[in-house]
Amino acid sequence: MLILSLVVALAACEREERTFRTPLPNATPQQAGERQSANQPAQPRTDLVRNAASPRSPYEGNAYGVAQGKRLYRWYNCGGCHANGGGGMGPALMDEHWRYGGEPAQIFQSIVQGRPNGMPSFGGHIPEDQVWQIVAYVRSMGGQLRKDVAPSRSDTMYPGEAENARPKMPIKPEILPPEQPTGGPQQ
Amino acid sequence: MKRLAVVLALSALAAAVLAATPTPDAAHQVFEPMGPQAGHIGQLWNLFVAICAVVFGVVLAVLLVALWRAPRAPHTAPGDVSPLADPERRATRRVGLGVGAITVLLLVLVVASVFTDRAIARLSLKDAVSLEVTAHQWWWTVKYLDGEHVSDRVETANEIHVPVGRPVIVQLRSDDVIHSLWLPNLAGKRDLIPGRTAMVTFRADQPGVYRGQCAEFCGYQHALMGLLVVAETPERYQAWLQAQRQPAQPPTDAQAVRGRTVFESTACAMCHTVNGTQAQGKKAPDLTHVASRSTLAAGTLPNTREALADWIRDPQKHKPGTNMPAVPLSREDLDAVVTYLGSLR
Numbered sequence: 001m002l003i004l005s006l007v008v009a010l011a012a013c014e015r016e017e018r019t020f021r022t023p024l025p026n027a028t029p030q031q032a033g034e035r036q037s038a039n040q041p042a043q044p045r046t047d048l049v050r051n052a053a054s055p056r057s058p059y060e061g062n063a064y065g066v067a068q069g070k071r072l073y074r075w076y077n078c079g080g081c082h083a084n085g086g087g088g089m090g091p092a093l094m095d096e097h098w099r100y101g102g103e104p105a106q107i108f109q110s111i112v113q114g115r116p117n118g119m120p121s122f123g124g125h126i127p128e129d130q131v132w133q134i135v136a137y138v139r140s141m142g143g144q145l146r147k148d149v150a151p152s153r154s155d156t157m158y159p160g161e162a163e164n165a166r167p168k169m170p171i172k173p174e175i176l177p178p179e180q181p182t183g184g185p186q187q
Numbered sequence: 188m189k190r191l192a193v194v195l196a197l198s199a200l201a202a203a204v205l206a207a208t209p210t211p212d213a214a215h216q217v218f219e220p221m222g223p224q225a226g227h228i229g230q231l232w233n234l235f236v237a238i239c240a241v242v243f244g245v246v247l248a249v250l251l252v253a254l255w256r257a258p259r260a261p262h263t264a265p266g267d268v269s270p271l272a273d274p275e276r277r278a279t280r281r282v283g284l285g286v287g288a289i290t291v292l293l294l295v296l297v298v299a300s301v302f303t304d305r306a307i308a309r310l311s312l313k314d315a316v317s318l319e320v321t322a323h324q325w326w327w328t329v330k331y332l333d334g335e336h337v338s339d340r341v342e343t344a345n346e347i348h349v350p351v352g353r354p355v356i357v358q359l360r361s362d363d364v365i366h367s368l369w370l371p372n373l374a375g376k377r378d379l380i381p382g383r384t385a386m387v388t389f390r391a392d393q394p395g396v397y398r399g400q401c402a403e404f405c406g407y408q409h410a411l412m413g414l415l416v417v418a419e420t421p422e423r424y425q426a427w428l429q430a431q432r433q434p435a436q437p438p439t440d441a442q443a444v445r446g447r448t449v450f451e452s453t454a455c456a457m458c459h460t461v462n463g464t465q466a467q468g469k470k471a472p473d474l475t476h477v478a479s480r481s482t483l484a485a486g487t488l489p490n491t492r493e494a495l496a497d498w499i500r501d502p503q504k505h506k507p508g509t510n511m512p513a514v515p516l517s518r519e520d521l522d523a524v525v526t527y528l529g530s531l532r
Contacts, residue, residue, distance in 0.1 A: 020503040021513075042456035042465040043448065071510075075470045076457060127454055127512045 015149060018064045035121040037114025041076075042125070049112040049123030052105040058129075059136040060104070063149045069137025070151050072130055078138075081118065084157065085141040090118065094141050094163060102142070107135045140164055214372050215398040221372040221418070222390045224307050228375050231303040238292055307375075310388050315354040318347065322359070322366035322379045322401065325408035325509065326472055326485040331428065341431040342460075344472030345485045347416045350424035351394050359385040367403035370416055376402045391418035398486070407508035413486030427479075434463030435475050435531050446527025449520045454512060461531065471511065478532045484509070496525045 032048035059065030073079065081090030096102045100110050111131050114121030122131065140150035143164040153162035220226040260267065317332040331341040349355050359368055361379040369376040374389035391397075401412035419427070438444050450456060451465045458471035466474075481490055487505055488494040497504070499521060502511040516524065 018508075020507040021501075042467070043451035045452050124452065125454060125457055127514060130512055 014061060015063050017062055033109065033113050035113055035123065036116055037119055037121040039114065039118060039120040040125065041120060041122070045121075045124050047124065049121070050128070052108040055103065055105045057104045057108075057132040057136040057139070059133050060139070060145055061149060062136075063151070065133050066136045066140055066145065066149055067151045068130075069133035069135070069140075072126075072134050073137055076122070076126065076134075078134070084154075085138075093138050096142050096144060102139075102144075104135050104139065107138060108132065111135070143168075214395060215400070217371045219372055221393045221395065221397065222374070223310060223392070224374040224389045225370075225372055227303050227306045231299055234299050235296060238296060242289070242292065307388075310354055310390060312354050312356060312388060315356045315388070316349060317356050317358075319358045319360065320347070320368060320379075321362055322368070322405075322412075323362045324364065324406050325401070325412040325506070327368075327412075327414045328362075328472070329414075331431070334432075339432060341428065342473045343431060343476065343480070345414045345482065346480045347399075347414065348424055348427050349391055349416060349418050350421040351391055351418050353421070354388060354390045357387050357389075359387060364405050365403050366401050366405050366412070368399060369402035370397060370399040372397040373416060378403060391416070394418050394420060396481075408506045411485060411487045411506055413482075415482065415486065430479070430532075431476055435461050437463070438527055438530050440526075442523050443527045443530045445520075446523035446525070449516065449524050450527060453516065453520075454514045455524070458511075474528060474531060476531055478529050484511075492525055492529060495528060496521055499524065 031051050033051050035046070035049060038044055057065075059069065081088060082093050085094045086092055087094075091099060098106070098110075100106060100115055108131055110119060111126070111134065112121065112123035112128075114123075126134075136145065137151070139145055141164065143150075145164070147165060150164045152165070214221070217225070217232065218229065220229045258267070319328075319330040319332055321328040321330075327345050329343050329345075329347050331343075334340060357368070359377055359379045360383075361381045363381065365381065366379045367376050368379060368387065370389065372395075373391055374387055377385050377387040379385060395418055397416045397418065399414045399416055401409055403409075405412065438447055447464065450459075450461070456466035456468055458468040460467050460469065460473045460475065462473075462475040478490070482488065483490050483494060483498055484502070484506055488498055498511075499514065499516070501513050502509050503513065
């Protein structure tokens with residue numbers, strides 16, 4: 001019983017741990033990637049960006065890091081194109097099917113390299129640990145993170161249960177469009 | 188008797204030490220009112236101290252008299268339990284008088300505090316300077332709303348300049364959590380509540396630099412959320428305002444030019460604004476005239492070259508939890524940025 005409670009307590013520590021000293025998750029030398037967008041905040045850069053050093057964000061199990069990611073998502077105006085995850089000018093972020101890949105390292109690359117047709121290249125403009133925090137937050141929108149880590153929806157929005165806290169439900173057959181008859185047009 | 192003498196001597200010594208303590212440059216003292224608002228609060232404070240001291244003295248005196256008049260018996264004698272047999276006496280006239288006097292004194296304090304509020308509200312706001320102060324975790328935005336055009340508005344951070352003798356109307360807003368603005372020499376505390384606009388008015392009658400402080404716990408760096416109020420002559424205030432209305436001067440020497448490029452192309456420009464450049468971030472203090480301020484990071488550090496470089500290199504060392512990230516810059520880039528920011532007068 002004691003061991004069990006200790007395990008629970010320690011897990012809680014990890015969930016709430018706050019590291020103020022900026023870790024450098026990308027400190028190891030890595031291959032450089034091309035920028036895919038000249039669309040950049042303030043003065044555009046042309047230097048290469050560093051690729052993701054690890055396949056996963058170090059903040060995925062850390063509620064404080066994900067909450068910081070939520071703050072940064074607002075600060076850097078990600079919502080200007082992606083809205084609150086539902087998409088607008090930019091694609092929606094609330095699912096796991098992504099045009100350029102929905103794995104943490106792929107999302108990291110999309111943010112630092114930029115993508116064609118509008119996604120700015122933020123490499124060098126945002127410190128890399130902040131990019132990892134944003135990656136963790138963006139994945140929490142689609143329910144990819146543990147429920148106790150994902151931040152809740154802002155109070156200003158729809159008051160019902162947030163998407164990432166709802167049970168996964170199969171699509172009801174009656175809301176699908178009726179199957180079209182195959183073959184030639186009916187006489 | 189000997190013990191009493193020692194206690195008296197120690198109290199006299201403590202009083203002498205307190206009286207001899209020098210006040211710091213940036214005054215932060217409720218007891219030194221520099222304007223009418225703080226003066227009214229100071230008077231109320233003096234009245235409270237006087238009445239409470241008298242009441243405390245009377246209570247102690249009555250207690251001492253009771254102890255002195257209490258019947259004494261040798262330790263070995265059996266306890267006297269005869270009063271238990273008597274019913275408790277009704278409230279005597281003396282107790283009635285005491286309760287009456289206490290009620291009157293409390294009413295005096297209530298009435299005095301009402302009159303203080305009225306006196307504070309009576310400050311003439313003719314020809315007032317209009318400001319808007321927004322609190323953030325853990326710094327202050329200051330906007331000057333006066334001027335004919337919107338472009339005459341000025342934004343600065345963590346430092347308020349006011350002309351001596353003119354009233355100031357400050358609108359208070361909060362960007363995140365509840366804060367409270369307290370300028371002890373000039374005005375009382377006022378809470379800043381997210382989603383609401385509060386207001387505080389004051390007037391500085393003596394030129395000087397006064398320190399203000401967040402007075403409502405607001406997170407890790409609540410203690411390091413200060414600001415300065417610089418009260419100066421109307422001419423110097425106008426000159427300062429005119430200087431603040433100008434966009435940043437383009438740098439001339441090569442190192443500062445490089446500093447501007449680094450500033451605009453790295454994380455600095457994502458949050459900070461320097462008017463007249465591409466840096467237009469709105470989430471952190473406006474740095475258009477940062478070199479004209481006397482402190483950095485909301486009164487945490489002096490505005491020197493070394494402190495600025497150290498702050499940019501590792502903000503978490505000075506203010507753990509601050510939202511300013513550590514930006515990895517090479518030594519040359521950091522020097523260039525510090526030179527550029529030092530040129531923004």
